[in-house]
Amino acid sequence: MGGALLTQWVKAVEADFTILDPFLDQQPEGARLLKKVEDLGDEQFDLLIVAIKPQMIDEILPAYKNVLASDGAIASIAAGCSVQRLKKALPGFPVVRIMPNLPSAIGAGVAGLYASEDAGKTHKDGVQELMEAAGTAVWVGEEDMLDRVTAVAGSGPGYVFEIARAYIEAAQELGFSAEQARDLVMGTLNGSIQMVLETGDDPENLRNSVTSKNGTTEAGLNALNGDGSLTKLLKSTTEAAYKRAVELR
Template sequence: MGSALLSQWISGNESITVVDPMASDLPGGVTLVSDRSQVLDQRFDCIVAAVKPQMIDDIMPDYAANLAPGGYVLSIAAGYSATRLSKLMGGAPVVRTMPNLPAAIGRGVSGICPGPHATSNHMTHAEGFMRRAGSTITVDSEEKLDRVTAVAGSGPGYVFEIARAYAEAAIAQGFDEEEARDMVLGTIGGAIAMASEPSASNLEELRNSVTSKGGTTAAGLDALNGDDGLSTRLHATLQAAYDRAVELR
């Protein structure tokens, strides 16, 4: 996720340094070093913790010395609390964010939460930074951020699975794979674009606007969610994702 976000972050005026022994193909204007020893004397206003959670304990403590006075740590590490990270880095201010996959193309949704010692200036910077990759929602606790994770962080996976099942059903209606994919993605994309218009009605009204009594859409919707089966399944989906996020933290 760090590499995906980097492609959006470079649109600003900041000087960005990446420490990664494995990276090679980074956007222009980014300084790449392979080891922290190459930045020992440098101080940074924002240090992004973009490593796997199981590696944080071994990697991040040393970087406390690289944090400039007044700076903060922006964590995109899933399953690692801001409180734990702040303590690990000697009480450093931490802001935690949870982006989702479409951030890679500037269409993501990122939850942002202040951690220990984070100031309003830190939050303002973090929000602006993450908005380069899409929209943001700021919450006041990591518990709420776990709920953002369940809805938005994991959300693309749900959408892809729904689209896959939708396309599979279209194939069963006699269309080939390419035709089914084009129709399904075009329909979903068009409907989402319409619902996202500033003047759009609420989602229930939009659904009703294409549902004539006794018509084909009404018949399909009755099969889809007439018994509230879809609604029940989605409630269970979000709850399961939230419960797992809490376990990981």
């Protein structure tokens, strides 16, 4: 995810980026790559962006105690990992938590943002500028809401890709080739999403405009969600992801 964000930041944000990743072999375009924190010498930075797995933070972050300038801040994209835990691993700095999603890689991401009480306007504006370079950003006023953003938008592309995959599989079952099925399904998803966004109309109204009385769509929709099982499934999907984010705090 860090790499996906970086591809947009290097194009749109005027800043110098240093990546610290012991396992990355190829230098990311527009950024300097270092392998270990010791390679930084006594350099200091305005922002430390934490893009490692949440489970690694307590172990890895303390080694970064000298890399931030005194008025610097931590920004973390790690799911669940709380401000309290980040501040415990690296004390003395404000924290902005970011919950991005994968379409940030093409500038079409949506991110949730939450700042600790000691974060200043400069810190918040700086992180907002980064996230707007990768799509849109929405501030939340309570930290718990960021874990709910994770369940809806952070993990969301995973649900959408899985729905697209299953839809393509269903089209193939009806007799289309893999290529035809992909074109038909992705074109339908794309056109339908564009229509919601461009008209501003409710998905429910638009669904009704497709559905002729006793027609084909009605037959399909009855099988899809006639008993509300799709609605229940999506509720349990977001609840399961939120529960996991809470466990990662």
